[in-house]
Amino acid sequence: MTHSDEPRPLTPAKSPFSPDVQRQADLCIQAVLAGAAQADASALPPAVYAPGGGCCFTPGQLLERYLTGADPLDFPCSEAMDLCSALRQLTAWRELAFPLDKFVEQQILRRYAQPDQPVSEPLLRFGCYVAVCHMVYGSGGPLPQCSVFQLAAALCPGLAQQLKEQGTGQLPSDLQRCKTPRLTACANDAMASIRLLVKEDSPAAYAEALDYLCRVVQQPCFPHSYAIEYRGPARDYLPGLPKKGVNQLFACAARYPALHPAIQTYARLAARPKAQYTNLPQAVPGAFAVFALALASPQYWPLACDHLALCGPAQAHLVEKFLHTLIAQTGFVPEVLPVLVRGVQAAGRLRPGPTFAKLAASTASLDALLALKADLPAYLPAGDRRSTAARAALWESICFAIWGPPGCKGGIKVIRAAPQALKPRYAVLFGP
Structure with a gap:
């Protein structure tokens, strides 16, 4: 109007x-x-x-x-x-x-x-x-x-107790508290918290927990930043990441491929700019759901790229740990490189994984990285795609994330130490 x-x-x-x-x-x-x-x-x-x-x-x-x-x-x-x-x-x-x-x-x-x-x-x-x-x-x-x-x-203990027990009252009663033979859960919009107790290690139990999570986070009254407190019988965790309850939940649920669509639904619903898990500030809501799926199947690598677009320097440590685990598992295959680029763009300069230099030292890996270098403008904002400086800065950050300091300043140390058959590829990789 x-x-x-x-x-x-x-x-x-x-x-x-x-x-x-x-x-x-x-x-x-x-x-x-x-x-x-x-x-x-x-x-x-x-x-x-x-x-x-x-x-x-x-x-x-x-x-x-x-x-x-x-x-x-x-x-x-x-x-x-x-x-x-x-x-x-x-x-x-x-x-x-x-x-x-x-x-x-x-x-x-x-x-x-x-x-x-x-x-x-x-x-x-x-x-x-x-x-x-x-x-x-x-x-x-x-x-x-x-x-x-x-x-x-x-000053008003009755009001405080009401907020602590019932929240603002805007959440539906079946979401404030939920109890089934497999799940006990509660959510509080005033305290920005979700508590989950899964009683058995089964896909049906995790399905109930995921359904509850999705129904809570899509409520208009529920905060974008919140804490998830979780307990369950299985003690699985995503490798290399903080051993918190939210990690445990999605590591356990992701063992069942039939639950992957529900995990993805939660990840999409939880994705909010500038939001965080309040009991794990270095994690954007949905982080462990995304990481669990990306480690389980290449099908979810585009989802990981979308999630990383919401991350920033505050999430650098978690992003770094995820990329170390993912690439150690996959190597530098062409399909995983967009995830690496988005992680570098989100979190800035990342330390290389302990096996990255070794994983990169093959014809297939170097060819994939050369193709990435040629296609690098596609990863830049439209206004920077013709900028030589923007392209060079991004490429240097990617090289640092793979080789660390030896990957900077033309990669001279990397080229010197490379096998003779790979030197030409390294020369082009670190060249202008």
Whole structure:
């Protein structure tokens, strides 16, 4: 919807509001709550307005007007949550994050840092709602979520206990707690946690666990970053990777090819930019599901490439361990090289695996690497494909990931140590 769709001029409101503009802001807030407001997403920041004319407002202006007029001791928590939800759907969470953080900091954290302040449970509940929204929508805002929850626990134990046991109440009851002969599970959106206890080492038990995981993570109210706590009877782990419960779960489930589609479904659902396992911050959600599948079958190497596109330097150690295990298992076959490239691009300079130089020292491996070098522009962003510098930088990072420091500066040491029959290939590989 644009301004031209409405038969009236719209005037951007400025703070502080005049009495007339305050009245129009109140009418706009009521229109938002009634579902009648409209937004111009092309404006920067987005403009929200009520049908009928007058001023348009930013989401921050409407929140400031509403929240500063609310009584902290009789705070309208449900209506405030409805307003935030409606504004988020009209615009985006990032437009709400800063004014909400400011309100929580000034009206909750600072207020209750002083002794003898009357405690308002609805106000604390709203603060917890904002903290959960930060986790769910991944705004990356500065609000210290743990501080809000800790404050709620200290000042309002009943609210804290409710959040701890039931979450916000938005998750369906069958997902809050699930118990079958093979599986006991629970999920909490406020605490951003999923707990799984698999009672038998069988494909049916792992299928139930995977189905539960998929149903939880696709709930709109569930945070993108969360912890998975897992226990089960089998003690299998993906080699070279941290021996955590989430590793154990997918290592065990991946032994059964019939479960691979369900594992892939979870990996796709869990894939979120900038998200992480909160009890394993170096892992993007879905990491161990992807790694288990990629180690089980080349069919899932494209999935691994997609997953690595979500990783960054914070995940470098885990990516490095995965690539070491995968390439030690496969060698430098042409089909696995895109996974190596994407890993290098995601995590930066990676240390070589202990057997990489030896694995590369064959005609087949070197020919595959030469073909990769020729095709390297296809891995670069469109704007860099003609850049000699961008291509050279990526190739040097790939060579470092295979040979380490000897692979840099023209690979002179590698060429000198190579068998005579392979020297020509190495020369082209390390040449311009």
